[in-house]
Amino acid sequence: MSSALLTCVYRVASNCGTGAERSRNEPMQQTTHKTAYSANSGLILVAYVVYCDNTIRNMMNPGKRYTCSEGGESYSYNKTLKTHVSQFNHERNVMCHDRKECGLENSFMKVKCPLCDISVLSKKNYCDHLSMKRAVSIAPEETDFASFQEFCEWKKQTERKTLSLYVKKCGSYRTSDNVTRHSFVCYRSGQYVSKSKGIRRMKIQGINKIGGVCPSSIEVTEAGDGSCKVKYVVTHVGHQNGVRHLDLTEEERNKLAVDMANKVPLQAILDKVVDTLSDSMLEHIYLLTEKYLYKIEQCNNLRSEVMRQKDDGISVETWVNEINASDNPCVLFYKLQDTSSQSHPLLSSQDIVLIIMNNAPCEILKKHGSDCISIDGTHGTNGYSFELITLLVLDDLRQGFPCAFRISNRSDQDVLSLFLIK
Structure with missing residues (x-):
């Protein structure tokens, strides 16, 4: 410990408890409390140990400097060097260190270069980094x-x-x-930022x-x-412009939606788009497919007379109400999910049952039902795991004729009994 620091400590210790104020001329930067316990006297002496400013520190560590490895600037404190590293470099005003070199987490680095693992503080620093490190000219x-x-x-x-x-x-x-x-x-x-559960694979075109x-x-x-x-x-960095990562504009989607609302066949819409193809410029609309048209139909609720709403449950319920209100109702029984049926307590609130039969198949069932009745099940054809049960009879040509249909999430005795009774 230097003599200057010992002198400063002695002055503070001698003034302890007397209320004496420190002299304004004494260079000071920071104080900490230290408590010394004396075993002989049992007295507690509280001394304020003063850490002196840069002058005293330089006296204690003569010639100790912290130098930036890239810019060349030197500082008396390591903290000042870290501040320089985390903010700006030398006269080029470019981040001179990445997070591994400077030993900082750099969580505040907002701009990341897609060509290298460098994160900088601002877009101006990023443009300077591209111009000097990557020879990319950024001129607005x-x-x-x-x-x-x-x-x-x-x-x-x-x-x-x-x-x-x-x-x-x-x-x-x-x-x-x-x-x-x-x-x-x-x-x-x-x-x-992926929101998927890893069930589907990534698209071939990438993200x-x-x-x-x-x-x-x-x-x-x-x-x-x-x-x-x-x-x-104008300059793009980290990718190439192309139609595969573009989407249709809102104007193009609305124009296609109007054509589908006017009952224009999907193939006719695709042919119309192909006819406008030219060699001068390739656009994303020229890559239009039927799958994308189905997506536009779903988003605008244009899927003919079947799709009433985006929610399938509401759409089916709306269709059932329209059929029952028509002159030829064909829905014999319908129970929606999240509802209870008092007439059929064996059905839980999570069950869905839909039984359909028209008047014409009903007459055929009455005519040929006494001969032979067959029941066929189809499953695994939809995303809800509902099973379709079809009731068939043999007509005059001894061929199977479907008469009634049942859609449900259950195929046990209770639901089959309800189907046959209805």
Whole structure:
């Protein structure tokens, strides 16, 4: 311990209990409490040990400096060096260390490079990293528009031309000077968070997210009079633009939904799309399939007269009510799930039973039912594990003719007895 530090400790110890104040000229930085117990006197002496500032520390450790291995800056404290490492580097203002080199967790590093395992603090540092480490030039293009609607049209044409898509990073906000700012980023930026249970395999085309940040973006500044100033970064990093990772636009989906609502056959819709194919530009709509059209039908509840609602239970109940209200009802019995039946207490609340038979099959059953009756079961054809039971008779040609149908989650004696009674 140096003489300066011993002198400082002696002054504090001599003033302990007297209320004497420390001199303003004494350089001090931090104090801690230490308690010394004396076995002979039984007295407790509380001394405030003063840790001196940089001058005294340098006297204790002459020439001790903490130097940045990449930037070359030196600091008196290791804490100051860590602050430099966690924020900025030398004059290039680039993160000089990754999380392994600096020994920090760097949980606050928000921008990750998709080309290497480097996370930086801000997008500016990320652009500098790409320009110096990866030789990627990031130069924004500035454009002015008379209105926000004009910008939206330009954005749509740009996305179609470059086979890309820009989405809002966050909500728009307005500054104190009545200026609204909009931020659009490349839709492939970000980390993929899986919500699946691992039952289905990953698609062959892969995921949309690249596990990092793509520098391509659009920054819009909308003035109070409606005019817009746009900064557009064209360069994409970490992926290639293509139609396989794009989706149909809202305008295209609505146009297809209108055609399906007008009862246009699906094959005719596909042929119409193929007829518009040109060699000048490939678009995602040219990859349209029947499966995607079925998806649009489901989202817009357009699946002919069978699909009434997105929820299958509500859709079936709606269909049953419409059939029973018609002139030729064919539903003999129906019990919905999560309901109880007082007339049939053997059915639990989780059971579903649907029995269907029309008037014409009923007459055939009465005519040929005394000869031979057959029951056939079909299972494993739907996602709910419901079983279809068909009641058949032999007609005049000695061929099986279906007369009644039963759909249920059970196939035991109670449900079969109910089916035959009805």
